[in-house]
Amino acid sequence: MTTPRPPAERASHLHGAGMPLEPGRGVDHVRSTLTHWGLDGGLPGTDALVVAGELLANAHQHAGGATALRLTWSGTRLRIEVSDNSSEPPGLITPHESTRLFGHGLYLVERLSTRWGSRCRSEGKTVWADLRLPHAP
Template sequence: MNSQITTPTVEFVRRFSSTRRGASSARRLAVGQLDAWGVPQGSEYSDTAALIVAELAANAVLHGHVPGHACELRLVLGTVLRIEVTDTRPGRRPLRPEPAGDAESGRGLLLVEALAKAWGVAERPPGKTVWAELGP
């Protein structure tokens, strides 16, 4: 008999428009869903997840926008929280972030890298999924 305790996994998937308004909606949806799962809105964990969703969603609509196609937010909560944002634009994979010096943009993935336990990019035809994981 296996005495290992497993954590139940729950999943949330929603499409959002490939616009700034859609990216903002993705963040609100994530915070609301985490709250429904028992991660209180305004907690450090919820705020960190919201920041990561906001950065990934903003990147998706800015760099992955394909007219007429939506992006997708996927949250999977188990032993870690996995955040995935998918766009439908092929190519244009995000690169590992480099400090941006005096640039006014380009720091979003630096934040994601600093806050997440891990992050990466996976091909998902016709586009790609950028994901990040938060530990407990």
């Protein structure tokens, strides 16, 4: 009996080519990539769209826009990475207050992802989030 091999890691990139990525264009890219990979069914796919939208919106609002979007999927983990030119790390507003008119983005990212964080780059930062998704068919 042979042991099934895990699927090869898949990756998808979207770059702004010198211009900031519009959040809607980034979310459209995530949607089409998840569909192409067979990961668009049900709640996990919807969660990925929400997380990507929030990371892209934060880059747009606080850092002049995203410069790149990267998706990687390795079996059961989808990583969403959004890069921008600001070195300022993202800040989760605590405690979360549902009556506040703003400050819900990273709270949603934290609730929907298994983990998230940021790392410095030579020109800015990358904010990432991991989500658990089922194997593609």
